[in-house]
Amino acid sequence: MSLALSFHAIGVSEALAKDLAMAGFSSPTPIQAQAIPAALAGRDVIGCAQTGTGKTAAFVIPILERLATLPKGEPQALILAPTRELALQIQATIETLGRRRGISATLIVGGSDMQAQVRGLRQRPDILVATPGRLLDHMWNGTVNLLPIKILVLDEADRMLDMGFAPQINQLLDALPEERQTLLFSATLPPDLTQFLCVNDPVRVLVTPSATTADGLTQALHYTTHVGKPDVLLSLLKQETETVLIFTRTKHRADHVGRILSRAGHRVGVLHGNRSLSERRRALESFKRGVFRVLVATDIAARGIDVANIGHVINFDLPHCPEDYVHRIGRTARMKSTGRATSFVTADDPQQLNAIERLLGHAVPWAAGSPQPSTDQTKPTKAQGRKGRGFGRTAESRLHRHQPLSVQERRLSPEGTCVP
Numbered sequence: 001m002s003l004a005l006s007f008h009a010i011g012v013s014e015a016l017a018k019d020l021a022m023a024g025f026s027s028p029t030p031i032q033a034q035a036i037p038a039a040l041a042g043r044d045v046i047g048c049a050q051t052g053t054g055k056t057a058a059f060v061i062p063i064l065e066r067l068a069t070l071p072k073g074e075p076q077a078l079i080l081a082p083t084r085e086l087a088l089q090i091q092a093t094i095e096t097l098g099r100r101r102g103i104s105a106t107l108i109v110g111g112s113d114m115q116a117q118v119r120g121l122r123q124r125p126d127i128l129v130a131t132p133g134r135l136l137d138h139m140w141n142g143t144v145n146l147l148p149i150k151i152l153v154l155d156e157a158d159r160m161l162d163m164g165f166a167p168q169i170n171q172l173l174d175a176l177p178e179e180r181q182t183l184l185f186s187a188t189l190p191p192d193l194t195q196f197l198c199v200n201d202p203v204r205v206l207v208t209p210s211a212t213t214a215d216g217l218t219q220a221l222h223y224t225t226h227v228g229k230p231d232v233l234l235s236l237l238k239q240e241t242e243t244v245l246i247f248t249r250t251k252h253r254a255d256h257v258g259r260i261l262s263r264a265g266h267r268v269g270v271l272h273g274n275r276s277l278s279e280r281r282r283a284l285e286s287f288k289r290g291v292f293r294v295l296v297a298t299d300i301a302a303r304g305i306d307v308a309n310i311g312h313v314i315n316f317d318l319p320h321c322p323e324d325y326v327h328r329i330g331r332t333a334r335m336k337s338t339g340r341a342t343s344f345v346t347a348d349d350p351q352q353l354n355a356i357e358r359l360l361g362h363a364v365p366w367a368a369g370s371p372q373p374s375t376d377q378t379k380p381t382k383a384q385g386r387k388g389r390g391f392g393r394t395a396e397s398r399l400h401r402h403q404p405l406s407v408q409e410r411r412l413s414p415e416g417t418c419v420p
Contacts, residue, residue: 011040029054030207038203047185049207055185059153064098077127077151082159083300084109091129110134111277118143132168146175153183188323216338220367221345230260242311246296247328249317258296271297315343318352322359
């Protein structure tokens, strides 16, 4: 089957299928093959698949196809994303695939010139790619009208709610027409998320169970102390030459780790919410081009950032929210490649580790050569409370049925991640 026919067979026009082939899209991935036909038919879609499986193109392709048949002159598709980085990536995909069809997008995100965005809106783009807060600013200023929107996409909707965007999203939903198509995509989908977002008789595309990790991914745990983490990190970096993405729980910790690595001679960039948009873009682009071998980031980089050939993801700190673990480690082993994910675990982390393993449905093994918690550390500490769990002595004893938090039960940590 030819490249064009493979997409053409699932309902994509021959012209767009040829454009996809020219852009390097050889054939539909499973999430694309199942979601695109339903989206082309105008159905609401809920799509869940592993990270790195082509979810962005799964909603961009049907949007381009549908907008090509509609009159131009005003935005008719809105794509909401939780972070500026993810919004930038989505806009880049639209530019790549929509250029030959004359379909344009304007980026509406915080941290950049609002007047420049107004000028972009005056160009009457076909698609708006936005973060919720900045889009609301434009709505209250009267510089954007959402009534013409016919297609709404919520990319990583669970993350937007975790980050506290629920009130903003509700306001935006109220400003949108009731008759619209809604597409929702993520790698993790809490059970009550779809009720909160009011989708209409959606087609559910579950390529892999929520929170499934890539087949080519190897996970491991290193038991250490807070003071000992930098030494373990430096030791790991000495043993390899591949690109490394390191996640920390806070912005201050990201800066601290970046300084340690820089003093040790590593080419390192830092990415977090206190950096300006230009600084964040420069750090990410330098990491993509290989100027930086190591990128230290908070969870703003965990969702949807597509950097090719990241060999190793290191969780310097475990995330508060177990779903964020799935998105973090999903930055490697993308599109059927291989990769490693290493997590540092301390005596303070049994609750977070247990929550992660319940979500995954299996225990994460200890790394070869790593010390393991002593018998005393398998017991709950006072800080963990009477209901807290210590480390299990075996992998099997660390497994418990995962009970996901509802949207209403989630609240924010200072870094914007959900905590129990």
